[in-house]
Amino acid sequence: MKRVCASLVLASLCVFGAFSQSNDFVDGLIESDSVSVGQAAYLVLVASDNLGDDADAERAFEMLGNFGWAPEGASADTPIRLKDYSYLLMSAFGLRGGLMYALFPGPRYAYRQLVSSFVIQGRSDPDMAVSGPAAVRMLGRVFDVKGIAE
């Protein structure tokens, strides 16, 4: 348990060290069992320098729509699914996917890509909700993958 907590703190420092976000947002995110589309958008868009940290989740969700990365039929408060969060990470950080992702970019193959590159670890399915700690850990691993790719 101690090791899990330490990993989480380390991942948080890694991720949040790269940019500054409001303490309220970070606290809310870490305690969340199910991250909303708006929260995920804010977290990822700020981390990838697509959005300033003075924005909020509503504004981040709006930006997501502008980029064309918003999950179909979702609102800012809808819990984000793992495959949609994967697609958001892949798109925001410009990660290179597999052959099928190159042909058909979308949540399905984004999820597969992140599983194969170990950004998603442990028991998972593409439609599961994403907890706050899991979202932060995945974001931390994306920084690692991005570093290796570059």
Next chain:
Amino acid sequence: MKRRTSSLAAACFAVAAALCAGNAYAVDFGLTISNDSELSGGGGGLSLSQADDAALWLSLPIGASSSIYASAVYEFSGDFTYLPSYSDSVRWYSITAGRVEWEGFVGLSDSMGLGWSVGRIPLQDYSGRVLNGLLDGATVRLSVGQAVVSAAAAYTGLTFKDDATILIDADDESAWSDDDAIFAPRRLLASVGLRLVEVVPFHDLGLDGWAQFDLDTAGEAVTNTQYAEPFIEGRVARAIRWRLWGAAEFGQDPAFFYGMAAGARVRLTAPELAGLRVTASCAWAGGDYDGDGAMRAFKPITVGSLSSVAGTMFTDALGASLDASVVPARGLTLGAGCAANFRPNAEGEPAYLGFELTGRADYKPAGDVTLTVEGGCFAPNGAADPDASVEWLAAASATLRL
């Protein structure tokens, strides 16, 4: 017979589909297509072996602690002999269940957990030399502190004989050469195992026990065998891992007999040197060294080979090999290896059988595409077998995950 297998695959998918109906939002599915081509020759012979398959799979979480994975496999396979005279053997299609598994893990307390796996599941002993295959059965693992206790049971009679490769007695050998026999000999397998994790610093100790019971009582022979396999594995430095195992086989047909086998492996891993990995290993399967006595050549449950080109079976043989691989570029792995095969005996015959060289390149340009090219040759010892000649093999495979 083929209808029996197709029905089994259909039934597996029907069960999975029914379960999906209640969890449709969570199901994941895909198709994996692969091609394997193998050209081989030696002694004036030349032949091509071709296999193409498509595996349709689905994965479905069941609650927080378990999931179902089901797959059905279509396969085309053909063996074409060009020299010395043209002949071919083509199986245009076979449809069977691939891995079909309900697996899960629940934590019973802070230091105790229970894992299980039921269906057509991969089963193997510690070394993979006694049993290694996809069989119908179940396995459970109970971890208590530093101890992991496991048990398994499986049935072989619903697996294609080419996939199961069971050759324990004369009945199995006649079924193997009988074109009308499609399924593996009917045998029941059972196992218990114990692994003690890091009871010695950085080392695991364990004991695997396997038994197979011949269910085909109408045949020429009824052969039951049991195997006890102690092992130790661990690391002696950051970069060096090693393992040592032995296996004692006890059998009744109905006369008592026994056999022995053992193996060892040392692996050096240096990620900082272009992912260098060097592996030295040896494996020995005892022969019938005492003539008319109770000792016989070691017979594993599933047949395995000591080397990739020579095809020396893991029975009455000794093999030593050295392999190295590097990762010079992202997604590319290059490897080379050499191996020598021996047949120790009490009759004073030459023990050295021959020497093998192999090379391999794996390229994974993306997460869903894998390309492999490999080749090798085996130079036999003319003193051990005057009729033997140099054998070679070149193979290519490609896999695409849709």
